[in-house]
Amino acid sequence: MENYENLRLEEKDKIKKMNVFQRIFTKDSQISSEDLEFLEEYENHSKNIKDAQEKSEIDTLYLQQQNANISLKIEEKEEILEELVKNSEGEIPFKMVSFVFLLMFFVLALFVPKIYIRNNIYFTSRNIIQLQAQLDSLNEENRHIKKQLEDIKFKNLTHELDF
Structure with a gap:
């Protein structure tokens, strides 16, 4: 006569439930140096884009002033430049x-x-x-x-x- 005791479900055979925090913290989240280099390149690229946008805004403002034939004082130019820098900070x-x-x-x-x-x-x-x-x-x-x-x-x- 065969023994069917080994077919019973044991505690180690059951699939254990993991809550959300256990799933998050048990995963390996290692960042390789290639990822860091990519992030640095991305930051440099985004800075270059921001600088180019600031320059283009200043150029467009300058062209608008020239087209309108308005002569601004140095103080007014500095105020406009400060406003552009404040707006381009990414708020x-x-x-x-x-x-x-x-x-x-x-x-x-x-x-x-x-x-x-x-x-x-x-x-x-x-x-x-x-x-x-x-x-x-x-x-x-x-x-x-x-x-x-x-x-x-x-x-x-x-x-x-x-x-």
């Missing part, structure tokens, strides 16, 4: 930042429960499949034992009739 309006954060919060609030529920469904279905396999093997074992029992009863009946 983002508070409304835009708050809108982006609100949008991100809405998207997270919409999709985090969906992801959580799908993960729970996945893990539960995996356990159900394993339990179904155990049930099938136990049903097969039960049929085998019933057949052996019938054989033993039949042998006992024939043995009693022989006497």
